[in-house]
Amino acid sequence: MALMITDECINCDVCEPECPNQAIYLGEEIYEIDPGKCTECVGHFDEPQCVQVCPVACIPVNPQHVENQESLWAKYRRLQSQ
Numbered sequence: 907m908a909l910m911i912t913d914e915c916i917n918c919d920v921c922e923p924e925c926p927n928q929a930i931y932l933g934e935e936i937y938e939i940d941p942g943k944c945t946e947c948v949g950h951f952d953e954p955q956c957v958q959v960c961p962v963a964c965i966p967v968n969p970q971h972v973e974n975q976e977s978l979w980a981k982y983r984r985l986q987s988q
């Protein structure tokens with residue numbers, strides 16, 4: 907699954923530079939995650955890096971983007987080839 911950022915985000919700017927896929931960006935009010943680019947860090951790290959650094963734990967899985975490991979790896983390979 908891709909992850910998502912909830913409105914508990916305090917715009918601390920910490921997660922954005924940690925994302926290996928440049929999936930995190932500042933939206934209109936808070937940071938957001940592009941589900942087309944978030945692999946849950948599959949291909950890069952064992953744990954989602956944004957979740958590791960977020961001080962308010964506001965990055966759950968995105969129920970709108972349910973994906974298994976195979977899909978996440980496919981997304982990783984697609985992103986790498988771009």
Ligand code: SF4
Nearest residue numbers: 925944946947954956
């Ligand atoms: S889980 Fe990884 S790929 Fe997804 S947004 Fe967080 S840091 Fe980026």
Ligand code: SF4
Nearest residue numbers: 915916918919921960
């Ligand atoms: S680390 Fe958490 S609180 Fe900080 S900008 Fe990212 S999502 Fe928001």
